[in-house]
Amino acid sequence: MGNAMLGPMHELDRIARKISSKIGILVGGKDYVGMAGNRSESDIRGTYVPFVRAALKSPRLFASFRSHPHYRKILEHVSEEEGAAYLDWLRQHAPALLDRIDDFKINDRIGNPAVHDYSGIGSISPTTLRYIKVLADLQRLFGGNIGSRIAEIGCGYGGQLLVIDRAIPFDEYHVFDLPPVLELVSRYLECFTLNGSYDTYTLNRHSGDTDYDLVISNYAFSELPSGLQRKYVSKILSRARRGYLTMNSGLPTSSFTEDKLTQSELLALLPDAQIIPEEPNAARDNYILVWGHEPSNQAGTIAGH
Numbered sequence: 019m020g021n022a023m024l025g026p027m028h029e030l031d032r033i034a035r036k037i038s039s040k041i042g043i044l045v046g047g048k049d050y051v052g053m054a055g056n057r058s059e060s061d062i063r064g065t066y067v068p069f070v071r072a073a074l075k076s077p078r079l080f081a082s083f084r085s086h087p088h089y090r091k092i093l094e095h096v097s098e099e100e101g102a103a104y105l106d107w108l109r110q111h112a113p114a115l116l117d118r119i120d121d122f123k124i125n126d127r128i129g130n131p132a133v134h135d136y137s138g139i140g141s142i143s144p145t146t147l148r149y150i151k152v153l154a155d156l157q158r159l160f161g162g163n164i165g166s167r168i169a170e171i172g173c174g175y176g177g178q179l180l181v182i183d184r185a186i187p188f189d190e191y192h193v194f195d196l197p198p199v200l201e202l203v204s205r206y207l208e209c210f211t212l213n214g215s216y217d218t219y220t221l222n223r224h225s226g227d228t229d230y231d232l233v234i235s236n237y238a239f240s241e242l243p244s245g246l247q248r249k250y251v252s253k254i255l256s257r258a259r260r261g262y263l264t265m266n267s268g269l270p271t272s273s274f275t276e277d278k279l280t281q282s283e284l285l286a287l288l289p290d291a292q293i294i295p296e297e298p299n300a301a302r303d304n305y306i307l308v309w310g311h312e313p314s315n316q317a318g319t320i321a322g323h
């Protein structure tokens with residue numbers, strides 16, 4: 019029977035169902051990992067976790083997960099202009115990394131991210147430029163000596179890890195995130211051959227008895243509710259000799275203010291930490307918490323790797 023015979027409502031319903039099943043997400047409604055009050059800013063909308071689960075089930079969705087609107091609400095939202103600002107910063111502070119830009123473009127091979135053409139370096143995702151900028155900061159602050167065991171809290175799909183792996187030697191990289199996100203990280207990273215190795219953890223599955231040479235967390239630890247932040251401090255951050263946390267909470271006018279540790283509470287919990295500005299600045303009142311660095315290494319140009 020032709021669709022025209024079924025009437026316009028039926029046809030609309032058919033199209034809606036087709037779209038839903040094609041996208042393969044949110045058909046079952048919103049879903050979360052944490053219970054109410056124990057959710058990060060990513061988990062709070064209820065659309066991120068179902069999308070990640072759907073991308074794990076569908077090879078077609080995985081093939082372009084980085085450009086999907088549900089995913090871009092949480093990650094992959096660095097604009098072309100912000101990418102240009104990271105590039106300018108890298109030209110000034112870490113030109114040696116730009117000489118090997120093709121090594122980092124590998125991060126754009128999977129997940130079909132939005133890419134833009136930048137003068138002098140060609141086509142690259144602005145998010146990858148941000149990951150290279152973080153890598154440059156790590157080299158600038160800590161020199162070549164970062165140690166062998168790294169932890170990252172809230173790592174998206176693992177892009178920062180991949181970029182670091184291309185430039186800094188490490189043995190073990192422990193990734194902390196939500197259970198379905200950890201599956202996405204493994205799915206993503208197994209597309210490549212790494213120099214170092216990684217392992218995945220939820221905070222609950224980690225005993226907290228590991229010493230780290232470096233912990234990093236960008237726009238992730240800062241987006242957790244305060245109870246969870248405290249637990250990450252006691253199990254992971256306080257066991258790390260070096261730290262680099264990009265923060266978008268902690269001040270009254272930060273992007274996130276609901277149930278977050280304040281900057282002074284954090285400085286009391288992490289007595290060796292120092293605040294440095296986020297440059298380029300992604301949002302008003304963002305800042306970076308750093309410890310274990312040489313104070314003289316806060317500025318200057320990074321030597322070639």
Ligand SMILES: C[S@@+](CC[C@H](N)C(=O)[O-])C[C@H]1O[C@@H](n2cnc3c(N)ncnc32)[C@H](O)[C@@H]1O
Nearest residue numbers: 058060092172173174194195196199236237238
């Ligand atoms: C805004 S994204 C930032 C991702 C990445 N650091 C980046 O810069 O692209 C926040 C990250 O925190 C993760 N996250 C949410 N709840 C978490 C939790 N309880 N523990 C660890 N990570 C969590 C999200 O899954 C996501 O990977």
